[in-house]
Amino acid sequence: MILTTPFDPADDPADLGDEVLAVRGVSVSFSGRAVLSEVSFTLREGEVTGLIGPNGSGKTTLLRVILGLQATAAGSVSIAGGARDRKRPLIGYVPQKFLLDVDLPLRARDVVALGLDGNRLGIPLPSRKREHLVDEALAAVGAETFAGSRVGTLSGGEQQRVLIGHALVSRPKLLLLDEPLANLDPGSVQEVVKLLGSVANEHGIAVFISAHEMNALLPVMDRIVYIANGRAVSGRADEVVRSEVLSALYGHHVDVLRLHGRVLVVPGAGIDAGNTHDITVLPPPD
Amino acid sequence: MSHFLAPVFEAGFFESPAVHVALILGAVVAIVSGPVGVFTVIRGQSFAGHTFADVATTGGSGAFLLGVNPIWGFVVMGLAATSAMEMIGVQRPRGRDVATGIVLGGVLGLAALFLYLDTTNSSTTGASITVLFGSIFVIDHRTALIAALCGLLVLALVLPCYRMLLLSSLNADMAASRGVPVRLVGFCYLAATSLAVALSAITIGAILSTALLIGPAATALRLTKRPVTAMITAVAIAVAATWLGIVLAYDSFYWPPVGRGWPVSFFVVVLILAFYLLSGLRRRRQRPAPGLA
Amino acid sequence: MFSSFMTNTWIAASMVAVIAGVVGFFAVVRGSSFAAHAVPQGAFAGAAGASLIGANTLLGLGVFAVAGALGIGWLSRRGRQDVATALALVVLLGVGALFLSMSVEYAPELYSLLFGEVLGVSSSQLLPLGLLGVACLLAVGLCYRPLLLSSVLGDVAEARGVHSLRMEMCFLLIVAMATTMTVPVVGAFLTFSLMVAPAAAARLLTARPGRAVGLAVLIALLTVWAAVSASYVTQWPVGFFVGALGVVTYGLARGWAAVRLNGQLRRRPRLAAVTAAPVS
Numbered sequence: 001m002i003l004t005t006p007f008d009p010a011d012d013p014a015d016l017g018d019e020v021l022a023v024r025g026v027s028v029s030f031s032g033r034a035v036l037s038e039v040s041f042t043l044r045e046g047e048v049t050g051l052i053g054p055n056g057s058g059k060t061t062l063l064r065v066i067l068g069l070q071a072t073a074a075g076s077v078s079i080a081g082g083a084r085d086r087k088r089p090l091i092g093y094v095p096q097k098f099l100l101d102v103d104l105p106l107r108a109r110d111v112v113a114l115g116l117d118g119n120r121l122g123i124p125l126p127s128r129k130r131e132h133l134v135d136e137a138l139a140a141v142g143a144e145t146f147a148g149s150r151v152g153t154l155s156g157g158e159q160q161r162v163l164i165g166h167a168l169v170s171r172p173k174l175l176l177l178d179e180p181l182a183n184l185d186p187g188s189v190q191e192v193v194k195l196l197g198s199v200a201n202e203h204g205i206a207v208f209i210s211a212h213e214m215n216a217l218l219p220v221m222d223r224i225v226y227i228a229n230g231r232a233v234s235g236r237a238d239e240v241v242r243s244e245v246l247s248a249l250y251g252h253h254v255d256v257l258r259l260h261g262r263v264l265v266v267p268g269a270g271i272d273a274g275n276t277h278d279i280t281v282l283p284p285p286d
Numbered sequence: 287m288s289h290f291l292a293p294v295f296e297a298g299f300f301e302s303p304a305v306h307v308a309l310i311l312g313a314v315v316a317i318v319s320g321p322v323g324v325f326t327v328i329r330g331q332s333f334a335g336h337t338f339a340d341v342a343t344t345g346g347s348g349a350f351l352l353g354v355n356p357i358w359g360f361v362v363m364g365l366a367a368t369s370a371m372e373m374i375g376v377q378r379p380r381g382r383d384v385a386t387g388i389v390l391g392g393v394l395g396l397a398a399l400f401l402y403l404d405t406t407n408s409s410t411t412g413a414s415i416t417v418l419f420g421s422i423f424v425i426d427h428r429t430a431l432i433a434a435l436c437g438l439l440v441l442a443l444v445l446p447c448y449r450m451l452l453l454s455s456l457n458a459d460m461a462a463s464r465g466v467p468v469r470l471v472g473f474c475y476l477a478a479t480s481l482a483v484a485l486s487a488i489t490i491g492a493i494l495s496t497a498l499l500i501g502p503a504a505t506a507l508r509l510t511k512r513p514v515t516a517m518i519t520a521v522a523i524a525v526a527a528t529w530l531g532i533v534l535a536y537d538s539f540y541w542p543p544v545g546r547g548w549p550v551s552f553f554v555v556v557l558i559l560a561f562y563l564l565s566g567l568r569r570r571r572q573r574p575a576p577g578l579a
Numbered sequence: 580m581f582s583s584f585m586t587n588t589w590i591a592a593s594m595v596a597v598i599a600g601v602v603g604f605f606a607v608v609r610g611s612s613f614a615a616h617a618v619p620q621g622a623f624a625g626a627a628g629a630s631l632i633g634a635n636t637l638l639g640l641g642v643f644a645v646a647g648a649l650g651i652g653w654l655s656r657r658g659r660q661d662v663a664t665a666l667a668l669v670v671l672l673g674v675g676a677l678f679l680s681m682s683v684e685y686a687p688e689l690y691s692l693l694f695g696e697v698l699g700v701s702s703s704q705l706l707p708l709g710l711l712g713v714a715c716l717l718a719v720g721l722c723y724r725p726l727l728l729s730s731v732l733g734d735v736a737e738a739r740g741v742h743s744l745r746m747e748m749c750f751l752l753i754v755a756m757a758t759t760m761t762v763p764v765v766g767a768f769l770t771f772s773l774m775v776a777p778a779a780a781a782r783l784l785t786a787r788p789g790r791a792v793g794l795a796v797l798i799a800l801l802t803v804w805a806a807v808s809a810s811y812v813t814q815w816p817v818g819f820f821v822g823a824l825g826v827v828t829y830g831l832a833r834g835w836a837a838v839r840l841n842g843q844l845r846r847r848p849r850l851a852a853v854t855a856a857p858v859s
Contacts, residue, residue, distance in 0.1 A: 067738045095734035103384075104608065105782040105791035106731060118728030119739040121721050150786040166735070332661035333613035336668065374833075384779045387612035388829050391772030395822020398694035398768060402816050493676060497669040504662040549680045555673030559666055566657045 018045045019080075020173050020206040021066065026075030028061055034230050035061050038075070041225045041234035043174065043206040048197055049234075050217045051210035053227035059210040060096065062227065063178050066208075067093060080173055092167025092205075096178040100159060102152040108162045109147040112137050115166035137169035140203070141195060157188030161195065168199065175199065177209045181216055189216050196220060214241070215262045241265070307427055308532050308550070311434050315486040316498055316524030318437040321517040322444065322482045323503030323524075325475060328513075329455045332500050333383060334371065337390045338480045339495040341367045342487035344397035351400050357433060360488060364480035367393060372473050430489045437485040444478045451475055452513055493551045498524050501558035508565045527557040588764070588807060591700040594712045595761045596773065596803040600781075600796030601719050602757040603774035605750060607782060609730045613661055614651055614751060616771040617668035619758045621647035623767035624675020626692050631678045636692065637707060641759040647671050648751035656744060695766030695810075695817035704763060711760040718753050726750060727788065765803070769818035773799055776825030780832035798828055 021043040028036040035058045043049050051059050064070035066077055079090050092115075100106075113134050117124060124130070138147045141161040146154060151162060160180055167175055177196070181189045197220030200207045211217060214224065214237075224241065225234040228249045233240050240246075241263055246254045253268035326335045342360045349359025367389050374385035444451070454461035454468045462468050487495040506519035531554030538548040606615040625643020626636045647667055654663030700708070719726075729736040729746040737743060754774075761770040781794035806820035 069737060091738070093735055093738040095732070095738075098732055098734065100731070101610075103782055104731065105604075105786055105788050107786045110786075110788055111731065114724070114728050114731070118724050118736065119741050120724055123720050123723045148786075163732075163735075166732070327659070327662060330659065330661055332659075332665045333616075336613070336617075336665055374829075383610040383612045384607060384775065387616065387771065387775040388779060388826060390616060391769065391776055391822045392826040393822070394768040395772065395819040395825075398766070398816040398818040398822070402694070402819075493669055493672040496665055497673075500662055500665040501669070504658060504666070508658065546680065549673075549676045552673040552677040552680075555669045559670050562658075562666060 019043070020045055021080075021208075022078050023062075023066065024076050024078075026062070026065055026077065027073045028058075028065060028070060029073055036065070036072075036232075037230045039227070039230075039232040040075075041232065043208055044223075045173070045206055046200050046204045047222040048200045048207045048209065048217070048220045049223045049225060050214055050221045050237075051208060051225050051227065052214045052217075053210075053212065053232075055212050057227045058230050059212075059227060060178055062232075063093075063176055063208075063210060066176060067091060090173050092164075092170065092172035092175045094160070094163045094167050094175070094177040094180055096180075096182065098159075098163065100152045100154075102150075104150065104152045106151050107148050108143055108151050108154065108158075108165075109134055109138060111151050111162050112143075112147075112165040112169050115169040133169055137165040140168060140199065141165040142191075155188070157184050157191060160184065160188070160192055164192075164195065164199070168203075168205070173206060175205050175207045177207070179210055179212070181211060193217060193220055218261070218263070237263075302536075305532065305536060307430070309529060311430055311489050312528035312532060313525050314434040314437060315490055315495075316502070316528050317521050318434075318441050318482050319486060319495075319498040320502060320506075320521035320524050321441065322479055323499040323501075324506065324513060324517050324520055325451060325455055326479060326499060327503045327507055328452075329475075331382065331386075331476075331479075333386045334476065335479060335483060335499045336496040337386050337393075338364060338367065338483035339487045339492040339499075340390060340397070341393050341480065342484040342495070343492050344393050344400065345484065346488060347397055347400035347404060351404055355429070357429065357436075357488070360484035361481060363393070364484045365477060368473070368476045368480045371476065433485045433489050437482055437489075440478050440482045440485070444475070447471065447474070491551055494528075494554055497551075497555050497558050498528070501555075501562055502527065505558075505562045505565045508562075509568070523558075523561050527554050527561065530554075530557055585811070587700045587702055587705060589804075590705060591708055591764045592803045592807050593800060594708060595764045596799035597796050598712050598715050598757045599761055599770070599773040600777050600799035601716065601792055602753055603778035603799070604781070604788075604792045604795050605719070605726060605730065606754065606771075606774050607778040608727070609750065611660075611750065611754075612771070612775045613664045614648075615754055615774045617651065617664045618644050618647045618751070618754050619762055619767045619770040621668050621671030621675075622755075622758050622762060623692055624671045624678065626762070626767075627675050627689055628678035630689060631681060637704065637759065637763065640692075640762055641755075643671055643675075644755035644758040645752065648748075648755040652744070652748040652751050655747060660747075691766065692762060693766050693768055694819070695764060695769060695821070700764055708760045708763070711756055715753060715756045715760070718749070718756065722746070722749050722753070764817070765806075765821055766816070766818040769821040772818075772822050772825045773802065776829050777802060780828045783832040783836040802828065 019042050023042070024040050026036055026039045027034065039062060041049075051062065053059050061070055065072055068077075100111075113124065113130065115137070116130060116133060135144075138144050141164050143158070143161045143165055146158055151159065154162065164175075164177070164180075175196075180192060180196075184192065193216055196207050196209060199205055200220070200222075209217060209221075214221070218237070221237060223235065224237045225232050226240050226246065226249065228246070229251060231249055233245055233249055241256055243254060243256045246256060246265060247268075250267075255266045255268045257264040257266060323335070326332060341363050345359035345361070345363030347359075348363065349355065349357075352359075370389045370392075371382075371385050374388060450461070450466050450471050453464065454466050454471045458468050461471075483495050483499060486498065490498070502520040502523035503516070505523055506516040509519060510516050531550050534553040535548060535550040538553075539546070541548065603615070606612055622640045622644035625639040625641075625646070627639070628643070629636045629639020650667035650670065651660075651664050654666055657663070725736065725741040726746050726749065728739070729741050729743050733743050736746075757774070758770055761773065765773055777798035778791070778795040780798055781791045784794055785791050802821060802824045805824060806817050809815070809820045810817040
């Protein structure tokens with residue numbers, strides 16, 4: 001069903017919830033080199049979708065296309081049925097790299113407050129409604145305990161939460177995160193993943209997380225968009241993350257090993273794609 | 287031969303001893319500024335590089351006041367400024383900016399004081415302007431030659447540490463994990479830069495000191511990513527700009543207003559800007575598509 | 580020092596401090612201290628040129644300040660910001676050197692433009708200064724939110740429709756406006772010290788942006804009042820006192836922040852690993 005053609009949203013039988021984002025046939029090239037080819041998928045309300053692919057596969061480019069920051073050679077992106085408009089805060093964005101200097105005179109709650117109206121001219125006038133929205137966002141990401149602390153002194157995981165709060169405070173329909181787990185310690189990774197899962201479930205937001213390694217996201221991931229060589233396949237994890245599918249995507253043989261609930265995608269060594277492989281579990285060393 | 291070159295080189299250019307000195311000094315400063323400048327641009331410390339030129343101005347006026355040889359003033363002030371910057375925290379990207387700014391503010395305040403005391407004591411008006419906008423033709427040759435040689439000495443000290451410096455400039459964490467004393471290397475680099483800039487400032491003036499440090503290096507880094515090639519290119523550009531500037535300055539003696547000549551600084555700076563912009567054209571033709579942010 | 584002929588100075592100095600504090604807040608947050616230094620120093624070259632042709636020095640200041648701001652902004656699109664600033668600065672200084680080489684006599688008022696003089700402000704200059712100040716404040720007020728967002732979270736700002744380069748240009752032009760009004764009072768060299776040091780100190784003393792702006796203004800006012808008084812008494816240039824006080828206030832703020840951080844570290848042990856190690 002999925003092997004060679006790009007995923008057609010109309011074909012999806014499990015049509016739960018409303019479509020929030022539809023990407024159709026998007027292609028992008030730099031200096032003649034195709035970075036994305038005919039990428040299509042949809043994101044739905046309340047679902048966590050992982051954008052998984054090796055480094056350099058075009059994940060950040062795809063996110064920039066969705067944000068309207070990157071021009072496409074072909075294809076379209078539509079949000080909640082309407083055309084994409086950067087001014088409307090329908091998309092919350094948490095970038096991969098951000099540097100919050102230690103001495104920045106901003107508290108965590110100030111950064112979150114900027115998410116409400118940071119793009120509008122003028123000075124923010126204090127209002128009860130504003131404070132309330134900010135408090136809600138802080139509570140949603142579990143940042144109440146350090147809301148009043150200088151944002152530059154927070155740990156990586158705490159800063160990540162603040163940025164998620166910043167993205168959420170304007171009540172977006174879609175939350176994009178570019179490699180949010182890349183620089184976090186394992187404990188923080190689990191916390192952030194849990195948080196993102198609850199954000200999707202409790203607030204009905206479509207969450208799109210890019211990562212080069214999918215295992216951390218498995219507990220909360222509903223669907224996956226797997227991207228390699230500029231092409232993408234989307235669907236449920238058990239449909240997409242299969243040897244045949246990924247081999248077709250990569251263009252060379254790839255093994256998918258499942259071990260104790262974790263998934264390993266391993267480049268194969270030129271074996272026929274049709275073979276099934278027995279997985280031998282070695283006993284732990286004494 | 288002289289007929290052929292007459293339009294370019296005005297009469298007496300090659301015979302003038304002042305020109306000889308200027309060409310030599312200019313070349314030496316360019317050779318020193320090239321490699322030091324490349325590291326400065328890589329490390330994003332152009333502000334510090336410029337600060338040292340203003341620091342040198344202050345050191346010079348302080349030395350004037352005390353009746354001491356200006357070189358001591360430049361050296362002492364340079365090292366003091368480096369230490370202060372280091373203490374405030376010049377290693378972090380944003381912290382570096384503020385640290386340099388605070389130090390520069392204090393130093394320029396001192397410059398104001400020194401020059402004020404100087405003018406009230408010795409009634410030499412225009413001293414401040416001369417120090418700031420000093421030109422290559424108006425220096426004491428002996429001092430200048432000593433200064434230039436010291437500049438070469440600084441270079442000789444810096445180059446052996448090239449590998450450590452490069453690694454810690456490009457990726458401080460990786461350098462630290464390989465056992466490079468990043469902070470110490472940073473401090474030594476800054477001290478060396480302050481000396482190099484101070485020495486170039488007194489020979490060719492504060493304006494040119496900054497221009498030759500930053501401009502050619504930035505241009506070279508746009509043309510090549512390999513450090514050694516960049517350093518050589520930077521030196522070539524700096525020497526070309528300096529010599530061409532000297533030629534034009536000499537020629538301008540006959541331009542309006544006749545008899546005075548335009549300053550070397552002006553020509554060299556314009557040339558450096560021109561080279562920088564030209565290198566940009568070449569880059570844009572090679573990479574037309576927008577890169578990722 | 581409170582006689583009538585000093586009134587102009589007190590008024591001008593206070594106006595300057597308010598503007599410097601407000602603009603300085605953003606200069607420090609954006610890490611644009613170099614630009615805050617380069618624009619005034621380049622503007623001075625314009626003043627020199629103006630006095631050469633007998634034009635109003637304030638006009639010369641303004642033209643070169645704007646030229647510097649535009650130059651930095653334009654060059655920044657093509658390369659690194661600090662390189663752009665250095666190049667724009669040296670070009671302006673080179674042109675300034677050209678003007679100075681052509682002027683037959685040396686105008687004493689140029690000295691005050693460099694380092695600031697207590698009696699450097701005439702009554703006729705107060706109105707344009709005031710208008711420039713109000714324009715500056717309005718511009719900062721208008722750009723406050725997008726400028727702050729763009730300074731702190733550039734990528735996110737882009738996604739929200741706030742162009743980084745556009746904001747950079749706006750900020751630089753605001754600096755140019757602020758420069759034109761501060762240089763006649765404090766001098767070209769120390770204009771930026773009044774912008775950088777109070778704001779740098781303020782941000783160490785409070786974590787709330789609104790309060791940081793207010794503190795920066797307050798510290799700038801105190802600095803300038805002390806500097807003018809000291810300059811009146813000793814006849815030494817105002818600029819010297821501004822620079823020296825800048826170092827002192829920043830040092831005090833650092834000390835206070837270090838003491839406070841020690842207290843915080845004991846209360847929140849989780850932060851110890853993050854803040855104790857030097858960040859390189």
